[in-house]
Amino acid sequence: MLPGVRLTLGFTIAYLLFLVIVPLSTLFVRTARLGWSGFFDAATSQRAIAAYKLSVGTSVTAAVVNGVFGLLVAWVLTRYRFTGRSIADALVDLPFALPTAVAGVALTTLYAQNGLIGALFAPHGIKIAFTPLGITVALTFIGLPFVVRSVQPVLETLPKEIEEVAATLGADRWQTFRRVILPALTPALVAGVSLSFARAIGEYGSVVFISGNMPGRTEIAPLLIMSKLEQYDYSGATAIAVVMLLLSAVILIGAGLLQRRAAKRAA
Amino acid sequence: MKTFRTLARLTLALALVAPIGRTAAAQEKVTLLNVSYDPTRELYKEINATFARVWKQRTGQDLEIKQSHAGSGAQARAVIDGLEADVVTLALAYDIDEIAARGKTLPADWQKKLPHNSTPFASTIVFVVRKGNPKGIKDWNDLIRPDVQVITANPKTSGGARWNYLGAWGYALQKNKGSEAAARDFVAKLYKNVPVLDAGARGSTTTFVERGIGDVLIAWENEALLSVKQLGPDKFDIVIPSVSIQAEPPVAVNETVAAKHGTTRVARAYLEFLYTDAAQGIAAKHYFRPTGPRSLAKYGAAFPKVPQFTIDKVFGGWTKAQKTHFADGGIFDQIYSTAGK
Numbered sequence: 373m374l375p376g377v378r379l380t381l382g383f384t385i386a387y388l389l390f391l392v393i394v395p396l397s398t399l400f401v402r403t404a405r406l407g408w409s410g411f412f413d414a415a416t417s418q419r420a421i422a423a424y425k426l427s428v429g430t431s432v433t434a435a436v437v438n439g440v441f442g443l444l445v446a447w448v449l450t451r452y453r454f455t456g457r458s459i460a461d462a463l464v465d466l467p468f469a470l471p472t473a474v475a476g477v478a479l480t481t482l483y484a485q486n487g488l489i490g491a492l493f494a495p496h497g498i499k500i501a502f503t504p505l506g507i508t509v510a511l512t513f514i515g516l517p518f519v520v521r522s523v524q525p526v527l528e529t530l531p532k533e534i535e536e537v538a539a540t541l542g543a544d545r546w547q548t549f550r551r552v553i554l555p556a557l558t559p560a561l562v563a564g565v566s567l568s569f570a571r572a573i574g575e576y577g578s579v580v581f582i583s584g585n586m587p588g589r590t591e592i593a594p595l596l597i598m599s600k601l602e603q604y605d606y607s608g609a610t611a612i613a614v615v616m617l618l619l620s621a622v623i624l625i626g627a628g629l630l631q632r633r634a635a636k637r638a639a
Numbered sequence: 640m641k642t643f644r645t646l647a648r649l650t651l652a653l654a655l656v657a658p659i660g661r662t663a664a665a666q667e668k669v670t671l672l673n674v675s676y677d678p679t680r681e682l683y684k685e686i687n688a689t690f691a692r693v694w695k696q697r698t699g700q701d702l703e704i705k706q707s708h709a710g711s712g713a714q715a716r717a718v719i720d721g722l723e724a725d726v727v728t729l730a731l732a733y734d735i736d737e738i739a740a741r742g743k744t745l746p747a748d749w750q751k752k753l754p755h756n757s758t759p760f761a762s763t764i765v766f767v768v769r770k771g772n773p774k775g776i777k778d779w780n781d782l783i784r785p786d787v788q789v790i791t792a793n794p795k796t797s798g799g800a801r802w803n804y805l806g807a808w809g810y811a812l813q814k815n816k817g818s819e820a821a822a823r824d825f826v827a828k829l830y831k832n833v834p835v836l837d838a839g840a841r842g843s844t845t846t847f848v849e850r851g852i853g854d855v856l857i858a859w860e861n862e863a864l865l866s867v868k869q870l871g872p873d874k875f876d877i878v879i880p881s882v883s884i885q886a887e888p889p890v891a892v893n894e895t896v897a898a899k900h901g902t903t904r905v906a907r908a909y910l911e912f913l914y915t916d917a918a919q920g921i922a923a924k925h926y927f928r929p930t931g932p933r934s935l936a937k938y939g940a941a942f943p944k945v946p947q948f949t950i951d952k953v954f955g956g957w958t959k960a961q962k963t964h965f966a967d968g969g970i971f972d973q974i975y976s977t978a979g980k
Binding site (some may be wrong): 417476480484581584586587600603604605 | 665712716741793795798834850851852965972973
């Protein structure tokens with residue numbers, strides 16, 4: 373055994389215990405007070421189901437969009453040298469730092485029908501703010517850094533020579549990207565996309581401003597939790613939280629398996 | 640090196656002595672924590688400064704009143720979860736009822752401890768319209784016209800917005816000789832005209848004012864007067880409906896906590912002070928309607944007359960109103976589940 377293993381392992385376990393395991397178990401304990409039928413009623417009401425669909429749907433879409441465009445951003449930032457690159461690089465982290473409510477208000481201002489961007493789409497009958505599309509925009513915004521920051525280091529260590537080798541072996545650029553670069557990037561990309569998804573599914577602060585919060589239509593699951601809390605229905609709120617937790621766990625574990633398989637194939 | 644060591648020792652000695660000095664000073668100074676809701680920040684800032692002076696004169700004690708502001712429901716939950724409020728001053732009695740029921744830090748009959756249902760100053764629900772009132776909105780029944788878009792917050796998440804809903808319901812009830820079915824139909828039509836349900840009242844104001852969405856914003860009178868003053872008297876008008884609900888933001892001493900802090904006496908005096916002419920005048924300046932008859936005569940003239948009904952009379956109190964209208968599966972939810980189909 374390496375020296376210090378016991379100490380660091382002890383720390384890790386204690387750390388996870390107090391910050392993750394105990395708080396999450398309380399969630400299950402609180403829900404348990406409802407009993408099975410109470411839990412079932414609270415967790416599977418028509419509105420709750422509409423909210424899960426909306427939350428998962430918009431979060432997945434946002435994560436996938438981030439997967440594509442985050443990869444592009446990371447690629448540009450590592451492979452090209454241009455003026456303002458370091459500024460662009462710093463900008464990527466902004467969604468991390470910005471209070472989400474500020475992001476929500478700013479995005480709503482831009483994407484509302486009379487907003488700078490919203491006004492461009494409104495004449496074509498496309499409404500962004502106060503629709504699921506607006507929610508997706510907000511979730512994409514807050515999730516972008518995860519993909520870029522996961523992919524970037526891997527791209528940086530990927531030697532440029534392998535692209536040249538691929539070219540000398542007769543691969544065209546698309547083949548080089550698809551057969552050489554992408555497999556190497558996939559594990560990092562999957563990790564970034566799942567982080568982006570995880571961040572999106574729990575997001576409340578920025579979304580409530582842009583979503584419009586119409587029951588059954590643009591009501592995200594975290595808002596439903598808030599409206600239950602507003603009625604002091606703690607157990608009902610935790611019931612929805614538990615479902616969200618399980619849904620996220622399933623999706624994240626799935627992504628983890630995908631990542632592992634991709635890593636094996638790349639190796 | 641030697642001077643450094645002396646310096647270090649001196650610092651250490653000071654550091655050890657300093658807290659003793661501080662606790663001695665703290666014994667003469669009392670601190671109160673007033674846990675309140677969002678739009679009362681400026682109001683209490685002024686009242687607190689005035690009351691601290693009064694208290695100093697009366698007892699010679701220095702008094703510091705700390706303020707905490709957020710959504711009314713969130714504040715109530717914080718108090719239930721252990722935020723050590725000496726007094727609570729929230730947007731609706733229901734939130735304090737829940738503190739009494741769940742936190743058990745104040746008695747169930749808290750609302751009987753002070754005059755006017757423990758409501759030192761009240762407000763009412765009014766409409767904010769675009770300048771010149773282009774849609775000619777005069778009363779509640781204009782809000783259900785198909786050409787009118789109404790902005791109000793989600794009553795499920797905003798305590799303040801529940802008063803808006805109840806105002807509409809009470810109006811319809813009066814208009815239709817007490818028919819519940821007619822009231823329900825009226826409120827359902829009204830919410831059909833709502834394009835965006837913000838989570839909080841402030842969000843609705845932003846939607847109406849900044850995004851330019853909607854023809855009319857339903858709001859508390861004090862908030863309406865304040866936003867019109869701040870955001871441009873040249874852009875908005877206020878319309879007073881023919882009848883409205885009296886919005887009662889009540890106050891209470893959080894008794895168990897105050898007893899633990901030894902602040903019961905000062906906390907009571909603080910809330911009683913809210914009923915004095917001095918405090919009522921400050922409240923009127925911040926657009927809250929005084930409830931004391933004397934203060935009402937003195938400051939009430941500034942407010943337009945509007946017949947007001949109370950939640951106790953029309954809805955049988957908050958607990959009942961909450962259960963019937965806003966709980967899961969209540970009338971508000973039913974309105975939306977039928978609107979969706």
